[in-house]
Amino acid sequence: MKYSAAPTRSPLQRLVEATVEGCTNCGKCVRDCAFLKKYGTPKSIAAGFDPTDRQSLHRPFECSLCGLCSAVCPEKLDLDGLFLEMRREAVDRDLGAYPEHKPLVAYEKVGTSRRFSLYRLPHGCKTVFFPGCSLPGTRPEAVHSLLALMQQADPSVGVVFDCCMKPSHSLGRELHASSMFEEMNDWLLKHGVQEVLVACPNCQVMFERYGHGLKVRTAWEALAESGVRPEPAQGTVTVHDPCVIRNAEPVHRAVRTLLKRQGLVVEEMRHCGKTTVCCGKGGAVNLLNPPLAAAWGELRKKEADGRRIITYCAGCVQALEEHTPANHLVDLLFAPQQTLAGKKKGAKAPITYLNRLRLKLSFKRKKGKAVLRERTYLPGHAVLPKKRFWRLPFTQVLIVAAAAGAIWFSV
Ligand code: SF4
Ligand code: SF4
Ligand code: SF4
Secondary structure, three states: OOOOOOOOOHHHHHHHHHHHHHOOOOOOOOOOOHHHHHHOOHHHHHHOOOOOOHHHHHHHHHOOOOOHHHHHOOOOOOHHHHHHHHHHHHHHOOOOOOHHHHHHHHHHHHHOOOOOOEEEEEOOOOEEEEOOOHHHHHOHHHHHHHHHHHHHHOOOOEEEEOOOOHHHHHOOOHHHHHHHHHHHHHHHHHOOOOEEEEOOHHHHHHHHHHOOOOEEEEHHHHHHHHOOOOOOOOOEEEEEOOHHHOOOHHHHHHHHHHHHHOOOEEEOOOOOHHHOOOOOOHHHHHHHOHHHHHHHHHHHHHHHOOOEEEEOOHHHHHHHOOOOOEEEHHHHHHOHHHHHOOOOOOOOOOHHHHHHHHHHHHHHOOOOOEEEEOOOOEOOEOOOOOOOHHHOHHHHHHHHHHHHHHHHHHO
């Protein structure tokens, strides 16, 4: 195939060629995807791709990277892989930095900072709970409850508060994501950790893609296997499987097992399991092109048809609840009556940051012998430079938010 200019990345070159040659323009992938409806079939996008053209390099940042297209493609083309590679090409050419993405990059940076991160490994720890960033912020009490259940089976289960680097991965910042992840992985291995229990599908994907030497399981599989009996509940719900783990069938099954064990009726939507759809947050499209992202939420609203959506990704809940009633699985497990009555909601920023700090401190101050660490690594730096507390931007936000809260409650 002839390009006006060839991509610099060889995986991208291969994917572009495979798509141009393999796509038959059948249109199956276009049916439910607003991005493809806007830009045409993958064949036409790949055939018109010019890595020297800004517009070509911008296009993949409007794709949610959800993988539905690859899941339905009869030719088994790797289409979300193609669009991710296009993003990486843009980053390699210094054309992948968008001001709209700054809040997400800052969010990730906070998660990996010395102030917010914490590793706590009790004596003999071989398994750690890695709750991710969103769950501790929106539902800190659930993190305590989940860890308590895990420690009933094994009191030496540790906990890690850190970011899995999925935002950088999705934004095409491959080197930054892999370097940060690698350092965390190596530290865990060096300290005898063999297994990671995750509660976020994005963390699961990152451990499976970038991790090595560690067994990865979800908290939901561990709970389902443990035979735990959550508080009984009555009602009908439907499940949104997070798009990034569309192929993780054992996880889909474990979640439904837990819900059914509670006594709930689970009805499936048209898109579930392998053919689940994006919630709207995928690939940070909600920041760059909100109407495209909202199209997914509207599709979910239509398919849920008034039934409460239960999902197991705190990010998905935030996106879906803007369109239709939605809750995290932990809401139902630990507060079923409140959840089914529509009264259980996750915290919102900036409270989420305060929750994360409080949660971290509660574990840092916990009694008992344990190995502790706060993250001080940045690629290219041996340790993070120390900054004065009051100069950090998030601290300033918290101070302003706390002051605003105090004013609000005093009037
Ligand atoms: S948004 Fe999802 S379905 Fe559409 S092209 Fe991107 S990965 Fe494929
Ligand atoms: S489903 Fe596959 S073959 Fe059909 S248009 Fe999409 S990429 Fe092409
Ligand atoms: S928040 Fe959930 S559904 Fe949305 S993109 Fe992320 S994993 Fe996929």
